[in-house]
Amino acid sequence: MLRFGLACLFAVVSLSAQPLVIVAIDGLRHDFIEVHKMQTLARLRVQGATVAHMQPSFPSTTFPNFHSMATGLEPSRHGLVGMVFYDRARKSRFNYQTTSTDGSWYGGEPFWETAEEAGRTVATFFWPGTDAGVNGKWPTYFRRYDWRVQHDEKVAQVGEWLALTKRRPDAIVVYFSDIDSMGHRHGPLALETVEAAKKVDASVARIAEMASKAGATLLIVSDHGQSAVEGHLDLTPLADFRGCIAANEAPITQLYCDDPARVYAELKPKEKGWKIYRRAEIPAHLNYRDNPRIGDLLIVPDRPWIVQVLPVGDGSTAVPHLKGMHGYDPVANREMDALLIGVGGPFKQGARVERARTVDVAPLILHLLGVAAPTGIDGDFNRVRGLLR
Numbered sequence: 001m002l003r004f005g006l007a008c009l010f011a012v013v014s015l016s017a018q019p020l021v022i023v024a025i026d027g028l029r030h031d032f033i034e035v036h037k038m039q040t041l042a043r044l045r046v047q048g049a050t051v052a053h054m055q056p057s058f059p060s061t062t063f064p065n066f067h068s069m070a071t072g073l074e075p076s077r078h079g080l081v082g083m084v085f086y087d088r089a090r091k092s093r094f095n096y097q098t099t100s101t102d103g104s105w106y107g108g109e110p111f112w113e114t115a116e117e118a119g120r121t122v123a124t125f126f127w128p129g130t131d132a133g134v135n136g137k138w139p140t141y142f143r144r145y146d147w148r149v150q151h152d153e154k155v156a157q158v159g160e161w162l163a164l165t166k167r168r169p170d171a172i173v174v175y176f177s178d179i180d181s182m183g184h185r186h187g188p189l190a191l192e193t194v195e196a197a198k199k200v201d202a203s204v205a206r207i208a209e210m211a212s213k214a215g216a217t218l219l220i221v222s223d224h225g226q227s228a229v230e231g232h233l234d235l236t237p238l239a240d241f242r243g244c245i246a247a248n249e250a251p252i253t254q255l256y257c258d259d260p261a262r263v264y265a266e267l268k269p270k271e272k273g274w275k276i277y278r279r280a281e282i283p284a285h286l287n288y289r290d291n292p293r294i295g296d297l298l299i300v301p302d303r304p305w306i307v308q309v310l311p312v313g314d315g316s317t318a319v320p321h322l323k324g325m326h327g328y329d330p331v332a333n334r335e336m337d338a339l340l341i342g343v344g345g346p347f348k349q350g351a352r353v354e355r356a357r358t359v360d361v362a363p364l365i366l367h368l369l370g371v372a373a374p375t376g377i378d379g380d381f382n383r384v385r386g387l388l389r
Ligand SMILES: [Zn+2]
Pocket: 027, 062, 180, 181, 184, 326
């Protein structure tokens, strides 16, 4: 009994002695360390272990993939099938800018819920869904999303959480969006994106130093990469879209129509540089068929273009003209690949895994926290096991 008690005490002490700091960098393409000369990440990659190519799920956009990283599920299973989509049963639209704080849109069990249920304490400074109350639960410490918050405040908060003497978090999550935002506005290789990459790299340096001093394990993850946009295509004049609701995700368009067969028949012969799929025909490798939130029809550009459809009176709005975009087929377009780095703790110095997937992040995080992952998820810990000692 005494031995058991001591063992438990030891387990608790050793867990809290080595917290996990997770830095999530939106739009960190697999080659941006070299392309943008991110010195801190380059150094951390040498000190730690890396997945050279993290393949996102389709669509390779932020909310679907952050929730895939959180739950280990494909978007068609966790239900965030896009940044924008329509739900016929709810008769309403999901839009990441307006409805993403409503946890009832999110399915699956995110890692912060699994971890806290197992007795771990989680703190989050942005990560899609962490402030939404998914399944009616929030991390012990969390911040509500506010794009105006500066890096200094995030770095300082990580430091404060690490310094807590009472209820110090076992996992601390912090999110940076600069590289993705500047890439959209100016292009993935633009000077402004180089500057954003430098700024993020400098903040990672400060967090890495604090993590190292605290004896924490550091995990750097990203949701997708980015391509330079070659053009915008408005398909509205090509068919009669009356009776349709469009969700223009940028770069893809979902259509929810009263008569999808008619619209399909009108559009199919006009395919040029883009493809239209009925839901059941969406290529199997995209794992993107089995959810009624996916449009009856899906339009996907062949190359890094942005397509849109604006049916009269459906309330959809034009996609802004962007110079960088992601969301493309992650198998056909390898610029969608992100990367992952782990330093300290169980990570093996110099280990390199060539390829894993965003759905594998949840089982990896839970493993690092000593918590069993939910069963039946799409993520596979075996794909990232090579990172560890
Ligand atoms: Zn983006």
